[in-house]
Amino acid sequence: MTIGSGVAGALVAGPVLEAGGTVVMIERGALVPWAKQIELGAWEADVPGAEHNHENDPAGDDRPWTSVFGVGGSCLRWAGVSLE
Numbered sequence: 001m002t003i004g005s006g007v008a009g010a011l012v013a014g015p016v017l018e019a020g021g022t023v024v025m026i027e028r029g030a031l032v033p034w035a036k037q038i039e040l041g042a043w044e045a046d047v048p049g050a051e052h053n054h055e056n057d058p059a060g061d062d063r064p065w066t067s068v069f070g071v072g073g074s075c076l077r078w079a080g081v082s083l084e
C-alpha cells in the first residue's frame with residue numbers, strides 16, 4: 001500500500017506491479033485529467049480534505065508551498081522556475 005500517488009508512491013508501486021503484485025494507492029486529492037488541467041490552468045481540485053495548501057514561508061518571504069494534492073502529486077506542476 002502506498003500513501004500518495006506522487007513520484008514516491010509510483011516508485012514504490014511500479015516494481016511491485018511489475019513483479020505481478022497488487023498495490024493499493026491511497027490519495028487524498030482528486031483526479032484532474034490532463035485535458036482538464038490545460039482547460040482550467042489548474043492541477044488539483046478543491047475537494048474536501050485536499051484543499052490547496054496556501055501556507056507561506058514562515059520567515060515572511062513570499063515563498064508559498066507548491067505541493068499538489070491530487071492524483072499524480074507535485075510532479076503535475078510546472079512552474080517554469082529559472083534560477084538566477
Ligand SMILES: Cc1cc2nc3c(=O)[nH]c(=O)nc-3n(C[C@H](O)[C@H](O)[C@H](O)COP(=O)(O)OP(=O)(O)OC[C@H]3O[C@@H](n4cnc5c(N)ncnc54)[C@H](O)[C@@H]3O)c2cc1C
Nearest residue numbers: 004005006007008026027028029066069070073074075079
Ligand atoms: C515548481 C516545482 C518544480 C520542480 N522541478 C523539479 C525538477 O525539475 N526536477 C526534480 O527532480 N524535481 C522537481 N521538483 C520536485 C518534485 O516535483 C518533487 O520533489 C516530487 O514531485 C515529490 O514527490 P513525492 O511523491 O515525494 O510527493 P508529492 O508529489 O507531493 O506526492 C505526495 C502525494 O501524497 C498525497 N497525500 C499527502 N498526504 C496524504 C494523506 N494523508 N493521505 C493520502 N494522500 C496524501 C498528496 O495529495 C500527493 O498526491 C519540482 C517541484 C516543484 C514544486
